[in-house]
């Protein structure tokens with residue numbers, strides 16, 4: 610059987626990392642730090658790390674399979690100057706990077722969300738640009754490359770008050786990444802590069818973790834469990850499903866917890882114990898302890914409590 614990775618060392622479990630992370634301690638040196646957002650299959654990240662072993666690189670990517678492929682590529686470089694996290698870049702910048710610590714940020718081909726109705730999903734909003742600015746050192750640079758020209762115009766529209774000056778140019782295919790190759794094969798020969806240089810510091814604080822409480826209730830009826838979507842002050846919780854094992858007297862509740870654009874799929878257990886029914890996060894749930902997760906626990910607790918009464922599930 611083909612091994613997925615030669616070494617797992619570059620992959621970090623973000624749940625176990627100090628926030629903000631002391632990257633000098635992780636890499637055991639004080640080399641400059643650069644970040645790649647959405648590194649995909651890792652072609653560019655591996656090339657960057659090979660080109661400059663005196664720089665430390667951190668990559669944020671959401672898809673496991675792409676991380677697997679990247680780990681294989683990184684093991685071929687034999688270098689120790691890259692770490693990758695399976696994490697939304699928004700959470701990565703908010704919590705894992707201290708202000709003024711990153712010298713350069715790279716992002717090749719962020720999802721363009723070309724439909725007008727989907728523009729809200731794009732990454733480089735004014736708020737995210739301010740966050741990236743705050744983590745860059747003075748004079749630090751954010752490079753964005755896209756195949757979709759309207760994306761460049763959209764980022765330029767968001768640039769006001771973000772502390773960046775901007776330059777853009779048309780470029781040929783330069784990077785040989787999976788997505789770039791796909792577009793080249795489809796006939797595209799021109800791509801677009803934006804260089805944003807930090808000229809003014811915009812302070813954005815490191816987000817604190819929320820305390821995640823566990824709850825205890827006397828009675829619980831899984832057949833009567835449910836709650837409708839809850840949203841308040843930028844935090845939203847949506848109930849997906851409940852699975853109940855009567856032999857183990859354990860329910861597993863799937864919930865989506867959103868802090869603004871940061872969405873997390875989480876699992877909460879309701880398990881019988883000698884003292885009553887405990888409501889807490891399922892073991893092994895790899896998540897950011899955010900306000901939305903704390904709110905999700907409270908919603909599940911209230912719905913579980915309500916399930917034992919004759920009332921309808923909480924609305």
Ligand SMILES: C[S@@+](CC[C@H](N)C(=O)[O-])C[C@H]1O[C@@H](n2cnc3c(N)ncnc32)[C@H](O)[C@@H]1O
Pocket residue numbers: 646647648649650669670671672675696697698699716717718719720732786787788789
């Ligand atoms: C179009 S692909 C480009 C991948 C790679 N850079 C390349 O050129 O082949 C966009 C990548 O960004 C990742 N991505 C999108 N939004 C992200 C976010 N908020 N945080 C981290 N990664 C993200 C996706 O998972 C995907 O792998």
